Amino acid sequence: MNARIRFILAIVALGLLMTGPFLLTVGVLYADLTEVERVAFRAAMDRWLPIGVLMTTVGLFLGLQLLRMLFKQYVQGLMAMAETLRLMLGANRNFRVTSDGPPEVQELARAANELAVQRDALLNDVDLKIAEANASVEAEKNRLAALMSELALGVVVCNLDGRILLYNNRARLQFKALAQGPTSMSGGALIGLGRSIFSMLERAQITHALENVRQRLEKGSPETVANFITTTRAGQLLRAQMAPVLSHAEGEATTAIVTGYVLTTENITKSFEREAQRDQVLQSLTDGSRSSLGNIRAAVENLIDSPDMEPAYRERFVGIIDEETARMSARLSTTMTEFADSLKTRWPLEDVLGMDVVAAAQRRIEDKLKLATKSEELNDGLWIRADSFALIQAITFLASRLQDHYAIRELRFRLIADGNMAYIDLIWSGAIVSSETLYTWELESMTIGNESSPLTLRDVAQRHGSELWYQRDKAAHRAFFRFVLPVAVMPEAQQIDIMPQQHGDSRPEYYDFNLFNFSDTGIDLDRKLTDVAFSVFDTETTGLEPSAGDEIIQIGAVRAINGRLLRQEVIDQIIDPRRPLRPEGIPIHGITEDMVRGQPTIDVVLPVFHEFCADTVLVAHNAAFDMRFLQLKETSSGLRFDQPVLDTLLLSAVIHPNQESHKLEAIAERLGINVIGRHTALGDAFVTGEVFLKMIPLLADMGILTLRQALEAAEKTYYARVKY
Amino acid sequence: MSKKILIVDDEPNIVLSLEFMMKKEGFEIAVAGDGDAALAKVASFSPDLVLLDVMMPNKSGYEVCQILRADPLHAGLKIVMLTAKGRETEVAKGTALGADAYVTKPFSTKDLVAQVKLLLA
Numbered sequence: 077m078n079a080r081i082r083f084i085l086a087i088v089a090l091g092l093l094m095t096g097p098f099l100l101t102v103g104v105l106y107a108d109l110t111e112v113e114r115v116a117f118r119a120a121m122d123r124w125l126p127i128g129v130l131m132t133t134v135g136l137f138l139g140l141q142l143l144r145m146l147f148k149q150y151v152q153g154l155m156a157m158a159e160t161l162r163l164m165l166g167a168n169r170n171f172r173v174t175s176d177g178p179p180e181v182q183e184l185a186r187a188a189n190e191l192a193v194q195r196d197a198l199l200n201d202v203d204l205k206i207a208e209a210n211a212s213v214e215a216e217k218n219r220l221a222a223l224m225s226e227l228a229l230g231v232v233v234c235n236l237d238g239r240i241l242l243y244n245n246r247a248r249l250q251f252k253a254l255a256q257g258p259t260s261m262s263g264g265a266l267i268g269l270g271r272s273i274f275s276m277l278e279r280a281q282i283t284h285a286l287e288n289v290r291q292r293l294e295k296g297s298p299e300t301v302a303n304f305i306t307t308t309r310a311g312q313l314l315r316a317q318m319a320p321v322l323s324h325a326e327g328e329a330t331t332a333i334v335t336g337y338v339l340t341t342e343n344i345t346k347s348f349e350r351e352a353q354r355d356q357v358l359q360s361l362t363d364g365s366r367s368s369l370g371n372i373r374a375a376v377e378n379l380i381d382s383p384d385m386e387p388a389y390r391e392r393f394v395g396i397i398d399e400e401t402a403r404m405s406a407r408l409s410t411t412m413t414e415f416a417d418s419l420k421t422r423w424p425l426e427d428v429l430g431m432d433v434v435a436a437a438q439r440r441i442e443d444k445l446k447l448a449t450k451s452e453e454l455n456d457g458l459w460i461r462a463d464s465f466a467l468i469q470a471i472t473f474l475a476s477r478l479q480d481h482y483a484i485r486e487l488r489f490r491l492i493a494d495g496n497m498a499y500i501d502l503i504w505s506g507a508i509v510s511s512e513t514l515y516t517w518e519l520e521s522m523t524i525g526n527e528s529s530p531l532t533l534r535d536v537a538q539r540h541g542s543e544l545w546y547q548r549d550k551a552a553h554r555a556f557f558r559f560v561l562p563v564a565v566m567p568e569a570q571q572i573d574i575m576p577q578q579h580g581d582s583r584p585e586y587y588d589f590n591l592f593n594f595s596d597t598g599i600d601l602d603r604k605l606t607d608v609a610f611s612v613f614d615t616e617t618t619g620l621e622p623s624a625g626d627e628i629i630q631i632g633a634v635r636a637i638n639g640r641l642l643r644q645e646v647i648d649q650i651i652d653p654r655r656p657l658r659p660e661g662i663p664i665h666g667i668t669e670d671m672v673r674g675q676p677t678i679d680v681v682l683p684v685f686h687e688f689c690a691d692t693v694l695v696a697h698n699a700a701f702d703m704r705f706l707q708l709k710e711t712s713s714g715l716r717f718d719q720p721v722l723d724t725l726l727l728s729a730v731i732h733p734n735q736e737s738h739k740l741e742a743i744a745e746r747l748g749i750n751v752i753g754r755h756t757a758l759g760d761a762f763v764t765g766e767v768f769l770k771m772i773p774l775l776a777d778m779g780i781l782t783l784r785q786a787l788e789a790a791e792k793t794y795y796a797r798v799k800y
Numbered sequence: 801m802s803k804k805i806l807i808v809d810d811e812p813n814i815v816l817s818l819e820f821m822m823k824k825e826g827f828e829i830a831v832a833g834d835g836d837a838a839l840a841k842v843a844s845f846s847p848d849l850v851l852l853d854v855m856m857p858n859k860s861g862y863e864v865c866q867i868l869r870a871d872p873l874h875a876g877l878k879i880v881m882l883t884a885k886g887r888e889t890e891v892a893k894g895t896a897l898g899a900d901a902y903v904t905k906p907f908s909t910k911d912l913v914a915q916v917k918l919l920l921a
């Protein structure tokens with residue numbers, strides 16, 4: 077029963093106790109009296125009743141005051157003490173009960189504090205032992221992380237859902253460089269613990285590589301690493317290598333389960349450009365020279381063979397020789413200059429078994445297009461140099477086009493070797509395709525269902541130094557597309573680009589292996605608070621009235637996941653409000669006109685913030701205020717922040733309904749959090765985040781475990797009705 | 801009656817040589833500067849052999865070759881592809897598309913003449 081209801085019941089009981097016995101006595105006496113005596117009694121009562129009632133009322137009032145005082149001192153005082161005790165139990169060990177109130181309560185407070193001192197001594201002892209044990213584990217982890225951060229390659233570790241468990245600084249820099257436009261202001265925010273790798277790399281490609289790795293594992297191949305090249309949204313080329321993270325089932329040393337993967341990435345846009353340039357240089361040198369040389373040779377041979385040539389012809393042939401030699405000299409000198417610039421880098425094609433590519437393409441065609449496939453002649457020892465992902469995509473694309481335009485029922489595959497070349501044939505019977513059709517298809521970007529690639533068939537062919545054509549087998553009433561690919565020769569040693577080492581601030585917050593079991597991207601209200609990713613944020617504004625034209629001038633945000641505040645995954649951005657600042661606000665937020673000038677405006681920053689918060693629950697102190705500003709921008713920006721929002725102010729009122737203040741400073745102090753850098757948006761977001769993380773176990777003690785429960789509890793509190 | 805040869809190339813510097821040497825060998829010669837002109841000339845001039853360059857504006861030599869081969873009217877027509885592209889895959893493509901010979905620049909005029917005579921024999 078609520079303390080307040082009990083208090084009211086006590087008042088009623090008191091009233092009854094004070095008036096009841098008297099009224100009862102009067103009743104019994106009255107019943108016993110004769111008629112005459114009753115008349116006299118009533119007359120006496122008329123005279124004395126007002127005084128009696130007055131005295132009773134005064135007595136009742138005094139009794140009430142006494143009861144209220146006792147209630148306040150004993151019941152409410154004890155309840156407040158219980159809250160503080162619970163605080164000491166969990167969130168803030170150094171908190172102590174203040175000893176005020178009546179002597180008995182003070183005595184209790186002293187005893188509780190003594191108990192706390194004793195408990196602290198014991199706990200410190202235990203903590204020390206745990207710390208010692210942890211230190212060696214931690215040292216090992218740090219050594220790993222330090223190693224990672226020194227690596228010249230980007231490293232990203234993911235679980236099977238594509239959630240990032242670890243990344244190093246190089247990877248962060250790489251993906252930051254890939255981020256387009258204003259996203260870079262969130263410091264490469266796209267990469268983050270618990271975030272999905274698929275926001276940066278294509279899902280299909282990762283899945284494909286993973287399947288390759290699995291197949292190799294099944295076959296017992298010692299080489300379990302898959303390579304692939306990927307094009308990012310910004311048009312950058314990334315070479316990635318995928319190695320599986322294996323966990324061995326207990327007792328069975330032979331079977332290993334893939335639980336995740338390590339991606340090492342390298343931005344090869346530069347080297348690819350160099351490679352392309354080198355290719356071009358070589359091409360112009362060989363093809364161009366061939367042509368000129370051919371012209372010269374023909375002219376010279378004509379001159380030699382016909383000594384009696386007419387002078388006019390002779391002059392023209394000599395002219396040709398002169399012109400072509402001059403052209404060749406010029407070409408040679410430009411080639412030499414350009415060639416000096418391009419370094420020796422290779423287009424990293426992988427050596428793959430041709431049969432594997434065909435088998436994978438068949439599976440994909442059957443899966444995606446529901447088109448039957450068969451294989452005819454397959455050379456099982458033929459290795460080709462290929463980017464298998466792109467090649468399979470190209471084959472599937474051709475199959476889908478054939479299916480769409482010519483309604484073929486079955487596609488047959490053939491893989492044959494011819495000297496240094498391998499042929500992959502896609503054969504069908506019946507429908508005749510015109511050559512023009514293939515030329516058109518070659519130039520389209522490849523689209524299969526809802527999957528589309530920026531590449532065209534011609535790009536894929538060029539990448540592989542391959543050719544593609546259409547041919548008919550009239551006798552058999554069949555036709556086929558033929559890919560010619562160079563056969564793989566001896567595998568070459570990998571070249572590693574040496575890059576300058578990264579030193580300095582390498583304290584890693586880049587890993588969290590507890591995320592191995594963290595899955596799913598959507599926000600499910602019935603998920604536990606401990607399993608949800610949060611974006612804790614705060615804004616500074618020109619004033620308190622968004623509807624009167626006040627604007628956001630600073631956004632600070634930090635991610636929190638798995639009980640940790642990720643201080644390196646932040647947004648810290650000053651915004652030009654495009655209106656004068658209010659002078660009275662400047663001492664509060666410390667942002668001056670000079671500071672906002674030249675900063676991006678809200679319509680630039682808001683999309684960045686929106687992306688940063690995607691798939692996370694928003695957390696803010698007095699969130700209603702900040703949300704109001706964001707909501708007012710919904711129409712102009714077209715961005716809706718419709719994810720769940722948790723408010724630390726409301727949650728504090730849920731946890732400590734009997735505390736007076738739910739200001740951020742007061743809560744932080746109660747929960748034992750050092751407040752530094754307050755009243756910058758990011759500083760406040762940090763404090764809010766720390767506060768929020770401390771609240772999660774306190775909420776759990778009250779049975780509030782899931783997101784839904786937290787939202788409902790917050791809504792019920794009184795403060796939820798405050799509107800801005 | 802002398803055999804007829806159509807020279808298809810967009811580079812005048814090679815056309816002159818080819819024309820000169822083929823005329824010297826007693827062939828009747830016509831010249832086309834790109835793929836479309838080549839197809840028109842094949843119809844009007846009806847050559848016995850085409851010397852076909854691969855890299856040309858409008859239609860490439862590959863395309864011209866494929867179109868000619870698809871037309872039964874020109875079943876007896878010989879096609880010799882001339883190209884500055886020497887990769888093995890390109891040679892394979894040329895022959896697959898129906899060229900009778902694929903000659904890579906720079907070539908010996910004697911060899912080319914011998915090749916042409918052999919094809920027209």
